[in-house]
Amino acid sequence: MARAAIILATLLLAGCAGNQSPLDPAGDQACALHRLLVLMTVVCGAVYALVLSGVAWSLWRARRRMASGGDDKPLDRGLWMTAGAIVVALSVLIVGSFVADRALVATRDDPALLVRVTGHQWWWRIEYRDPGTDRWIETANELHLPIGRTTRVALGSADVIHSFWVPNVAGKIDMIPGRRNQIDVTPRRAGWFRGQCAEFCGTQHAHMALDVRVDAPADFDRWLATQARPAAPQAQAVFAQRCAACHRVRGTQAAGRAGPDLTHVAARRSIAAGTxxxxxxxxxxxxxxxxxxxxxxxxxxxxxxxxxxLAVADYVGTLR
Ligand code: HEC
Ligand SMILES: [Cu+2]
Structure with a gap:
């Protein structure tokens, strides 16, 4: 029995850490949400305990009074105190959620970096505004972010409603066709994290994951510079004939826009949105x-x- 309890507790607590968890925040916005979560758990837990002990106490008193055949007072002081405590507790929650909300909205005037993320059934188009040239650099399915810089992520959709959710970095926000939502993210810890589309968007919704890499600013800059470069010049006849209508490989004739940009696809961690x-x-x-x-x-x-x-796969494998 005790062993089962230990195993269960370990499993439950193991769920708290991890690369797709709001309980292991790695950025300012995720920290604000995590603080709110802790505040709500503590306050609601206290209210719950208070209410239950109040009920137990009045039951006990009522039984004693009945046993002694005493008079009943309709309301006693304990009840009023409980009501007062609940009002205070709820007010604390209101203030807490207001403060967290302020920390989440995109408020800075000068984000260090602009990124556009567009949801497609069932993958992510990702475009970076190059701070040097103001050109947009396109990639897909893998979001890179620098530590300590505030990145503004503008979110849209090309088809149905999707939802951007990288819980270690920030809260959840919908991607709505015809509308641009935005959030600021300020990561604080390097690592791989996992995002997941969080709004049912069709049969492959579960296979719409997003790899997220947080790096030191210098490493991020190097990565972005690589992404900005065209593909190494290696004409690939089959690809040009069969794949180029949908995929772009910058630096070659392939200029399709229906699917992900493959210029540096081999440098990504997974294919087809984490599938x-x-x-x-x-x-x-x-x-x-x-x-x-x-x-x-x-x-x-x-x-x-x-x-x-085989030949096409080998060619795609060289697009680093
Ligand atoms: C009709 C359009 C179309 C054609 C033709 C097409 N693709 Fe795709 N491709 C897509 C779409 C859309 C996706 C995203 C699918 C998803 O994740 O659900 C994709 C995804 C991919 C990916 C994964 C990219 C990533 O970022 O994870 C690779 C690699 C790829 N295609 C290679 C090819 C190759 C090689 C060919 C030619 C043999 C080809 N595709 C032909 C539309 C196309
Ligand atoms: Cu989706």
Whole structure:
């Protein structure tokens, strides 16, 4: 019995840490939410305990009075004190949630970095405004953020309502077609985190995850500079014929916009919005049977011979 309790407690507490958890905040906005969560838990826990002990106490008194055949007073002081305590507790919660809300909205006039994230069924288009040139640099499915700089994330959707949720970094915010929502994020700790679309957006909603990498500013700048570069010049005939209509590879003729920008796809951690790891085998599998691996995805199974599929996968694997 005791052992079962220990195992259960370990499992429950293990859920608190992790790369997709609001209980392990790694940024200012997530910290504000975490503080609010702790405040609410403590205050509501105290109210709960207070109410239950009040009920127990009045039951006990009522029984004693009945036993002694005494008079009943309708209201006693304890009840009034409980009511007062509850009013105070609720006021604390109101103030706490107001303060947290202020910390979350995008208020800074001078975000260090602008990023546009657009939800698609079922992947993320990500564009960075290059601070040097003011050009937009496009990538997909992997969001990189610098530590200690405030990044403004502008959120939109190309089709249905999605929701941006990277709990270690910030709260949840909807991505609505025809509308731009925005949040500021200020990460404080390096690492890999996981985001997940948090609004049901179709059959592959669960396969709409987002890898998030937080780095020291210098590492981030290096990454962004690499992303800004065109692909290494390596013409790939099959890709140009069969894939270029939907995918862009900057620096080549491939200029499609229906699918993710693949200029540096091989440098990402996973493919198809967190559905598969970025390995040679997974790339091959994805290119040959996207519909089997992510049924309903907007990428069709392109008819390719086995040799062509291998060649394309190898080419895509070089797009670092
Ligand atoms: C009709 C448009 C279309 C064609 C043609 C197409 N793709 Fe795609 N591709 C997509 C879409 C849309 C996605 C995003 C799918 C998802 O995650 O649900 C995608 C995703 C991918 C990804 C994963 C990208 C990432 O960021 O995770 C790779 C790699 C890829 N395609 C390679 C190819 C190759 C190679 C070909 C040619 C053999 C090809 N695609 C043909 C539309 C297309
Ligand atoms: Cu979604």
């Amino acid at each position: 598969l790891p970025m390995t040679r085998g997974a790339l091959q599998g994805w290119i040959q049977q996207p519909q089997a691996l992510k049924p309903g995805t907007s990428m069709p199974a392109v008819p390719l011979s086995a040799a062509e599929a």
